[in-house]
Amino acid sequence: MQPTQQVSIPELIQQVPLNYYLIVSTALFVIGIIGVLTRRNAIIIFMSIELMLNAVNLLLIAFSSYRSDSAGQVFVFFIMAVAAAEVAVGLAIIVMIYRNIRSIDVGLLNKLKW
Amino acid sequence: MIIVETRPALSLRIYIHLPFTILLALPIFLALSSGFVVVGVYLERKISAFIQDRLGPMEVGKWGLLQLFADLLKLLQKEDIVPAAADRKLFLLAPSVIFASVFAGFAVMPLTPDLQGSATAVGVFYLMAIVSFDVVGILMAGWGSNNKYSLLGAMRSVAQIVSYEIPLGLTILCVVMICQSLNLQEISFQQGIYTYEPNYLFGIRALGIDVTDWGGIFSWNILRNPFLLIAYVIFFIATLAEANRAPFDLPEGESEIVAGFNTEYSGMRFALLFLSEYAMMLLVAFLGAILFLGSWNTPLPNIGPVRLADWTSGSPGTVWGNLTGAFWLLTKALAAIMVQMWVRWTLPRLRVDQLMFLCWKVLTPIGIVLLLISGVWRLLMI
Amino acid sequence: MLNLIFYAFAALTLGGSLAVLITRNVMYSAFFLLLSLIGVAALFVLASADLLAVAQVMIYVGGVLVLVIFGVMLTHKPKPETTTGPQAARPNYILTQHRAWLWPLLVAAGLFTAFYSLISRIHFSLFEHRAPFQTSVDTIGKQLMTEYIIPFEIAGILLLAALVGATYLSSQGDRTNNQ
Numbered sequence: 176m177q178p179t180q181q182v183s184i185p186e187l188i189q190q191v192p193l194n195y196y197l198i199v200s201t202a203l204f205v206i207g208i209i210g211v212l213t214r215r216n217a218i219i220i221f222m223s224i225e226l227m228l229n230a231v232n233l234l235l236i237a238f239s240s241y242r243s244d245s246a247g248q249v250f251v252f253f254i255m256a257v258a259a260a261e262v263a264v265g266l267a268i269i270v271m272i273y274r275n276i277r278s279i280d281v282g283l284l285n286k287l288k289w
Numbered sequence: 290m291i292i293v294e295t296r297p298a299l300s301l302r303i304y305i306h307l308p309f310t311i312l313l314a315l316p317i318f319l320a321l322s323s324g325f326v327v328v329g330v331y332l333e334r335k336i337s338a339f340i341q342d343r344l345g346p347m348e349v350g351k352w353g354l355l356q357l358f359a360d361l362l363k364l365l366q367k368e369d370i371v372p373a374a375a376d377r378k379l380f381l382l383a384p385s386v387i388f389a390s391v392f393a394g395f396a397v398m399p400l401t402p403d404l405q406g407s408a409t410a411v412g413v414f415y416l417m418a419i420v421s422f423d424v425v426g427i428l429m430a431g432w433g434s435n436n437k438y439s440l441l442g443a444m445r446s447v448a449q450i451v452s453y454e455i456p457l458g459l460t461i462l463c464v465v466m467i468c469q470s471l472n473l474q475e476i477s478f479q480q481g482i483y484t485y486e487p488n489y490l491f492g493i494r495a496l497g498i499d500v501t502d503w504g505g506i507f508s509w510n511i512l513r514n515p516f517l518l519i520a521y522v523i524f525f526i527a528t529l530a531e532a533n534r535a536p537f538d539l540p541e542g543e544s545e546i547v548a549g550f551n552t553e554y555s556g557m558r559f560a561l562l563f564l565s566e567y568a569m570m571l572l573v574a575f576l577g578a579i580l581f582l583g584s585w586n587t588p589l590p591n592i593g594p595v596r597l598a599d600w601t602s603g604s605p606g607t608v609w610g611n612l613t614g615a616f617w618l619l620t621k622a623l624a625a626i627m628v629q630m631w632v633r634w635t636l637p638r639l640r641v642d643q644l645m646f647l648c649w650k651v652l653t654p655i656g657i658v659l660l661l662i663s664g665v666w667r668l669l670m671i
Numbered sequence: 672m673l674n675l676i677f678y679a680f681a682a683l684t685l686g687g688s689l690a691v692l693i694t695r696n697v698m699y700s701a702f703f704l705l706l707s708l709i710g711v712a713a714l715f716v717l718a719s720a721d722l723l724a725v726a727q728v729m730i731y732v733g734g735v736l737v738l739v740i741f742g743v744m745l746t747h748k749p750k751p752e753t754t755t756g757p758q759a760a761r762p763n764y765i766l767t768q769h770r771a772w773l774w775p776l777l778v779a780a781g782l783f784t785a786f787y788s789l790i791s792r793i794h795f796s797l798f799e800h801r802a803p804f805q806t807s808v809d810t811i812g813k814q815l816m817t818e819y820i821i822p823f824e825i826a827g828i829l830l831l832a833a834l835v836g837a838t839y840l841s842s843q844g845d846r847t848n849n850q
Contacts, residue, residue, distance in 0.1 A: 199685065202685055205782055206685070208782060210688075212778065225731070232723075239720070245810040245814060252723065252726065255723075257826070260833030262738055263834065264833050267841050270742060273745070279746045
C-alpha cells in the first residue's frame with residue numbers, strides 16, 4: 176500500500192527558495208564569527224563555534240534535500256558526532272584551565288604567545 | 290550510489306492523517322495527561338495507604354474521592370511567590386519548559402489504531418530526544434531558583450536522566466530491531482491480528498507455527514522475542530529513573546535536599562511541575578505498553594472457534610475498534626503505573642553511587658547483550 | 672504559509688544567536704543558544720531531514736548544551752558569601768565582557784557579503800530535476816551501514832577516544848588538587 180495522499184516533503188521544501196537557506200546559514204555563520212572575535216569568555220567562544228557548525232550543517236542539508244541526495248545528510252551526521260566529541264574534550268580542557276589560572280578569559284591566556 | 294528500494298514486506302497500512310485526527314489527538318492527550326494527575330494522585334495515596342496498612346484520605350467526599358480537588362483548589366488559591374534572589378525570567382519560564390517538553394512526547398503516541406498526533410517516521414527517536422529536552426528545563430529551574438537545594442537537586446536529576454538514557458536507548462533499540470520501524474503506530478500494528486506480515490510462535494520462522502491468526506498475547510513483542518521480557522524489565526527500571534520516581538528520587542529526596550528543584554515553587558507553578566511529573570509517568574507507561582506489551586491489541590488470543598481476539602478488538606477504522614484499542618492501551622499503561630507506585634512504596638531510596646553502579650555496571654552491559662541477541666533473533670524471524 | 676513558518680524559524684535561529692552575542696549574562700547566552708539550536712532543528716525539518724532534526728535536538732540540546740551549562744557552572748567564580756544586605760537579594764549571575772566591536776563587525780560584514788555573493792553566483796543546474804525521495808531514516812540508515820561503514824566505525828573510535836580523553840583530563844585535575 177502506498178501512502179498516496181501524503182504530500183511528500185520535497186514538494187513542500189521547494190516552495191521555500193534555496194536562496195533563503197543560503198542567507199540564513201551565511202548569517203548564522205557570520206554571527207558565529209563575530210562571537211569568536213568579540214567575546215572574551217572561552218565558553219561563549221565555544222558556543223559561537225557551535226553556531227558556525229550549525230550554519231554549515233544547515234547549508235549541507237538544504238543542498239542535499241534540493242538535490243534529493245542523502246549524502247549531504249550522512250555528512251551532517253558525522254559532523255554532529257565529531258562536534259559531540261569536540262565539546263566533551265574542549266570543555267574538559269576549559270575546566271582544567273579554569274582550575275589552573277582561576278579564569279577563562281581568553282585575554283589572560285597569553286602563555287603560548289611569543 | 291545505492292539504490293534504496295521501498296520495503297515491500299513492511300509496508301503496513303499507512304493511514305492518511307487528516308488534520309482532524311491531529312486536532313482531535315491534542316485535546317484528548319491534554320485532557321488525559323491532566324486528568325491522569327487527578328486519578329494518579331488519588332491512586333498513589335490509596336495504594337501507599339494500603340501498603341502501609343493505613344486508610345489514606347477518607348475525609349473529603351466518599352472514601353476521600355474529592356481530596357485531590359480540594360488540594361487543587363488550595364494550590365490555585367495560593368500566591369505565586371518568586372523569591373527575591375531568584376533569576377526571575379528563568380524561574381518563571383522553567384515549569385512551562387518542563388511541562389511543554391513532556392507533553393510534546395504525546396505527539397507521536399498512538400492511542401487507538403486511528404488516533405495518533407503525528408505519524409512521523411522517526412517517532413521513537415523523537416521521544417528519546419524529548420526526554421533529553423526535559424533536562425534543560427530542570428537545569429533552568431535549579432539555576433533560576435538560586436537556592437543550593439534546588440541547584441543540587443537539578444544537578445542530581447540531570448546526571449541521573451542523562452545516565453539512564455543509555456540503558457533506555459539500548460532496550461528501545463532492541464524493539465526497533467525486532468520491528469524494523471521507528472513509527473509507534475507501525476510497531477503497534479505488528480503486534481496484533483491486524484498485522485500484515487505473518488507472526489510465528491516466539492518469532493522463530495523455523496518452528497513453522499503461524500500465530501498470525503491467534504493474535505492476542507502471542508503476537509506481543511515480549512513473546513515475538515522472549516528476551517524482550519528482560520528488556521522490558523530494564524526499560525521499566527530506566528524509566529523509573531527518567532521520571533525521577535522512587536527508588537530513584539534522589540533529585541527530590543526530602544530528607545536531604547528538601548524537594549530538589551521544586552523547592553522554591555509554589556501555587557500554580559508547583560502544580561505545573563507536579564503535573565509534568567505525573568505526565569512523564571504516564572508517557573513512559575504508554576511507551577512501555579506500546580513497545581513491549583502489544584500496544585492497543587487485546588491480550589486474549591483466538592482459540593479455535595472461540596474468537597476471543599476478534600470479539601475483544603474491533604477492526605481499525607470502526608468506532609468499536611477505537612474504543613477497544615483505547616481501553617486495552619489505557620489498561621496496560623495504568624497497570625504499569627500501579628507497579629511504579631508499588632515499587633515506590635516498597636523499596637528504599639538508593640545512594641548516588643548505587644544509582645550509578647546500577648546504571649553503568651548492571652543495566653548497560655545487559656542492554657548491550659540483549660541488543661546482540663535481538664539482532665540474531667531478527668535473523669531467525671525472516 | 673510555508674514561507675511564513677520558514678521566516679518564523681529563521682527569525683528564531685538568528686534572533687537566538689544574536690542574543691547569545693549580545694547578552695552579558697553567560698547563563699542567558701546558554702539558554703539563548705537553546706533557542707537557536709531548536710530553530711536550526713526546525714529548519715532541518717523544513718528541509719525534509721527529519722532524522723537529523725531529531726538527532727540535532729538529541730545531540731545538541733540533550734548533550735552539548737547540557738555540557739556547556741555544566742561548564743558555565745563549573746567555571747563560575749563564586750562571589751564572597753553575602754547573606755545579609757542588598758547583595759543577598761540579587762540573583763546569581765555570571766557576567767563577561769566584550770572586546771572591541773568595530774573591527775570584528777567590519778570583518779563579519781565583509782565576510783557575509785563575500786560568502787553570500789560567492790554562493791549565490793553559482794548556477795545550480797541540478798535543482799531543476801526532481802528525483803523521488805524516501806524518508807531520510809531508511810536512506811541514511813542504509814548508507815551508514817554500507818557505503819559509509821568505515822567512516823561510521825572511525826566516528827565510533829573517535830567518540831571513544833574523546834570519552835577517554837575527557838575523563839583523563841578531568842580526573843587529573845582532581846589528583847593535582849588532592850596532592
